[in-house]
Amino acid sequence: MTYEFEPIGVIHSCFKEKFGIPRQSGLIPEAFGRLEILPPFNRPEAFRELECFSHIWLTFVFHAAIREQWSPSVRPPRLGGNRRVGVFATRSPFRPNPLGLSVVKLNRIDFSAHQVNLELGGIDLLDQTPVLDIKPYVPYSDAIPDAREGFAPQPAKPSLSIRYSNAAKTFLDTLDADFVRHLHSLLEQILEQDPRPAYLQGSDTRQTFGMRLYDLNIRWRIEDDNLTITEIDSCIRPNNAKPHRYE
């Protein structure tokens, strides 16, 4: 017996690749995204009074983690990548049914032009993620601050200081100033989480890391506690064009 589900929407996210995506939602408030509701689900009445809720649950498909086989145990990056725990004791995308669950901020619903778009904040979702369901966040049943958690420690406090190379600054000067302000905040929040694998954290590898945000390639290096954004360039976009709605 199997059950078949059809996406009701698709995510448009600043995160164009897996590396750099926060390990949980809510960690990067500046990570905005948009959930585009697909026909035939784009009927405004299906969203009536949803805006009364500040947060929503998204049930989605880990579309970049679909595998033929499933493994009963995984090595969570947060545990250093060498301790195995049961897949159901983790939020790993590699699970028997590749279903994801995130609570995100609902900033606004845009009903214009026969479309329904939900503007979101604090997302941890890859671009093009198919969404199967939306539910309101109801604190009286969903918020259990005293729940005991197992091996997953609280996210570490940020300790890195971030600077930009001259080359990166020069490139940023060619972009829209509002977008650059947003990008500074977003990068700060992402890099404070130190997206490198846990086994590299705290070590001074001088290795260069890279990630894609919007249509920008971003490279950085860590020496001691100083993080330097060495390079930023555009994958596709001509300089000085503001990305459409920060997507």
Next chain:
Amino acid sequence: MTYEFEPIGVIHSCFKEKFGIPRQSGLIPEAFGRLEILPPFNRPEAFRELECFSHIWLTFVFHAAIREQWSPSVRPPRLGGNRRVGVFATRSPFRPNPLGLSVVKLNRIDFSAHQVNLELGGIDLLDQTPVLDIKPYVPYSDAIPDAREGFAPQPAKPSLSIRYSNAAKTFLDTLDADFVRHLHSLLEQILEQDPRPAYLQGSDTRQTFGMRLYDLNIRWRIEDDNLTITEIDSCIRPNNAKPHRYE
């Protein structure tokens, strides 16, 4: 594009029919249940360290609410049953993809006899519910006590006092004493939520209501603020048999 999922487990619940099921999980701590993991997912290593978490999320199928058509708006019982809101602003089981989401207490994992069974508390799940995924509850991302909620008010404070008719008492005397103590608590917690449709609540209808719990038929009546359990009898079970693991 559709996605197909296979249940990893099935719920064994005291709730044998929809009427009487609490509107959210956690409202009825005495509502115990068991999640039986189905092969090939019943591998102990897939659950390693899950017991470190006090609560888990279940993503499940509303198997008794699967419809050919979906309606963009619904009338939540809690709002009196005559105000329409968007389906995505509710947790209604009647939704485009009939996916449910509940956080439940994880009391114990039983690994005996080549089976994996998760013993749960505070469930709001119908018997035989197919479960698609299990995830640990992680307070630092999932608990948002200050989230703003829309039209859904806090559950009303209980105000009913509960008594048992002589006929009901006589029947209960034939049952196992431990089970009867559990049943008293469970009934009290369910009936305090007043499972009648909201438009009947607060009115003195003298109508008799019934629900099935385990294999018991239970009937009650409300007059003023007094709730009387008028009748309890067994659907199938010979008297004096203790239900297997309270199922």
